[in-house]
Amino acid sequence: MYPEDINQKIPPRRYQSAAVSTLAAAPAPAPKPGTSSAKTVQRAPNTLFGELTATSPKLEKTTETFEEIWADIGDCTRCPLYQGRTNIVHTEGNRRARLMFIGEAPGADEDAQARPFVGRAGQLLTKIIEAIGFKREEVLIGNVNRCRPPGNRPPTEEEATMCKPFLLREIASVQPEVIVVMGNTATRNLLNAKLGITKLRGEFQDYHGVKVMPTFHPAYLLRDPSKKQETWQDLKKVRDYLETTAKSNS
Known part of the structure; x- marks a missing residue:
């Protein structure tokens, strides 16, 4: 856990003790007998997305509005x-945000309320945002897909392909x-990443000139709280940057 570090890094007026304990308090599982507690994870290179190269063009800023x-x-x-949605769930938040969070698709609550x-999982995300010194309304929050998949299954690549251009337009705006x-x-x-999140997380990647930090989804953290400490390390890098x-x- 990292309470001293948190107090040093986050200004007191923005520090939320409940948010920090939610994210950082979960202990990592004890190592199995005969194994090392330090697990080495091979990191991916900073440009590894199939559709991108080191010279991929930057997303030019547009004057297009969300509306x-x-x-x-x-x-x-x-x-x-x-066919199964109640509402289209659009991106929400500060349209001049320095920081954006992107998930995969709406769930049942999001579909009902038309909000991401x-x-x-959203309540945990709000606490994560507060833990790094922001308010929810100061950031931008959205999903690759805007319609809830049946049974909360992951969206297919084909389904994501239909929605992705609109998200990229929002990012460019x-x-x-x-x-x-x-x-x-x-x-x-x-x-279009070719590696899993366990190899990608924790290191900034480049996507059309925008810094991207892959990390675990809040819904996954609810299922496996032991990953909260790794997520906190990822988000500290974002905050420090x-x-x-x-x-x-300034």
Whole structure:
């Protein structure tokens, strides 16, 4: 756990003890007898997305509004997911945000309320956001897919392909400094990643000139709290990077 480090890094007015304990308190599982407690995970190179190279063009900032993008989406029937949805769940938050969080698709609560990350996983995400010194309304939150898949299954690559261009248009409009992409499905579908989240997490990647931090999805953390400490390490890197760039630009 990292309470001293947290108090040093986050200004007191932004520090939320409950949020920090939610994210950092889960102990890692004890190593099995005869094994090392230090597990080495091979890290991926910083440019590993199938559709990208080191010279991939940056996303140019646009003057397009979210309302214009959503008007193009309309009452979407581009993929079969529309057949079971209650609502299209659009991206939510500060449209001048420095930080954006992206998941895979809405769940039942999100589908009912037409808002991203409002269920149990969303409540944990809000605490994570507060733990790194932001308020939920200061960041941008969305999903690769805007319609709930039946039974909360992961969206297919084909389904994600239909939604992804609209998300990229939102990213180009906002130009966040950092995107936190959460979970295997979102990382694969947004970034065309060829490796799993356990190898990608914890290191900044580059996506069309935007820094991307892959990490575990909050829903996964609810199922496996032992991953909260690793997620906290990932989010500390995001926080520290944004603090550094804010100081250099001041």
